[in-house]
Amino acid sequence: MGSEGVSERNLERSARRLVHLYPSEWRRRFGDEFEQLLIDEMRHRWSARRAANVVGHAVLAHLTVAGMVGRTLAPQVQAWRAVRVLGMVVVMFLAIGIGMWSQLAVGWTWASPTSAGTRTALWLMSGALLGLSGMFALALIVLIWPIARRGRRPVGPLLALGGCGTALWIGCVHVAAQWPATATSGWETRTIVPAGLGRIGWAGTLWLSAYWVHPGRLLALPADVLAWMMISPLLLTGLAAAGLATVRHSVPTTGLLRALACVGAVSVVLAALFVAGAAAWILSSGSGPRELFQAGSLDDGGLVLLVGAVLTAAHLARRALLVADRPHST
Numbered sequence: 001m002g003s004e005g006v007s008e009r010n011l012e013r014s015a016r017r018l019v020h021l022y023p024s025e026w027r028r029r030f031g032d033e034f035e036q037l038l039i040d041e042m043r044h045r046w047s048a049r050r051a052a053n054v055v056g057h058a059v060l061a062h063l064t065v066a067g068m069v070g071r072t073l074a075p076q077v078q079a080w081r082a083v084r085v086l087g088m089v090v091v092m093f094l095a096i097g098i099g100m101w102s103q104l105a106v107g108w109t110w111a112s113p114t115s116a117g118t119r120t121a122l123w124l125m126s127g128a129l130l131g132l133s134g135m136f137a138l139a140l141i142v143l144i145w146p147i148a149r150r151g152r153r154p155v156g157p158l159l160a161l162g163g164c165g166t167a168l169w170i171g172c173v174h175v176a177a178q179w180p181a182t183a184t185s186g187w188e189t190r191t192i193v194p195a196g197l198g199r200i201g202w203a204g205t206l207w208l209s210a211y212w213v214h215p216g217r218l219l220a221l222p223a224d225v226l227a228w229m230m231i232s233p234l235l236l237t238g239l240a241a242a243g244l245a246t247v248r249h250s251v252p253t254t255g256l257l258r259a260l261a262c263v264g265a266v267s268v269v270l271a272a273l274f275v276a277g278a279a280a281w282i283l284s285s286g287s288g289p290r291e292l293f294q295a296g297s298l299d300d301g302g303l304v305l306l307v308g309a310v311l312t313a314a315h316l317a318r319r320a321l322l323v324a325d326r327p328h329s330t
Contacts, residue, residue, distance in 0.1 A: 021058035075323040080252040086316040099205035107292035117284025124277030154249040160242035175203040261320035
């Protein structure tokens with residue numbers, strides 16, 4: 001009897017773990033019933049194939065709740081969630097893209113690339129990043145302005161947003177003084193971007209570097225730089241979390257959804273241009289002179305992630321645009 005009780009508790013524990021793979025709002029509606037169904041299934045016959053099927057449907061449920069697939073959500077809710085996920089994808093794209101771009105920007109301060117493909121790539125990537133940053137700032141204004149005009153404001157999320165943003169900026173300014181190109185001349189005359197932006201971009205994405213796979217070079221870095229490489233991703237995560245908490249206080253009106261969907265669509269075009277530039281650089285094999293522009297495995301992996309981000313963002317922007325103008329349809 002005791003062993004049967006232990007076995008029953010194990011079944012319940014296993015079923016509960018599987019149910020917790022599903023989104024919270026899905027669990028609130030179907031969790032108890034689904035958990036009992038899983039217990040009954042496991043009590044009679046269970047298989048790895050069925051477990052994989054449950055996990056696969058959990059992933060599908062998360063995508064549905066995020067507004068990425070399906071038609072079960074109300075159109076306005078679907079568009080709003082798609083826009084929120086689109087914002088997160090753009091943030092991820094910017095983090096990886098700026099890290100890749102800063103590698104080329106540092107190299108160009110030392111010498112001009114021998115490959116025309118690399119030169120064209122850096123101009124294209126710089127222009128696309130500038131446009132994406134502008135679109136991101138515009139989206140923030142569109143989101144925060146209505147909140148700022150309301151009587152009740154999300155004080156906690158806004159304070160966290162300001163605190164993480166300020167700490168990130170101060171840290172970037174401090175670490176930027178150690179930019180590898182600081183001692184060189186000629187950056188200002190190359191007119192790609194101002195030197196200050198190059199330093200800040202490098203400092204903000206230093207944690208996305210190959211130093212992590214080269215322990216000797218990593219430990220040779222100054223203590224403040226090493227500490228910044230560990231702290232900056234935490235600040236970025238906090239900034240993103242505070243941003244999402246702030247966005248939840250926005251009222252998803254038709255006008256707001258349409259504006260954000262349009263900003264997202266433009267961002268997708270700019271992101272695709274950046275990916276085209278990055279691909280031109282990597283495929284041109286233009287590492288000269290002195291291998292300043294050598295693409296490594298980290299860049300190859302980054303390009304794959306950027307392509308996936310562009311495809312995801314395009315899908316989300318399309319869904320948001322399709323339903324933003326018909327929020328009351330069923």
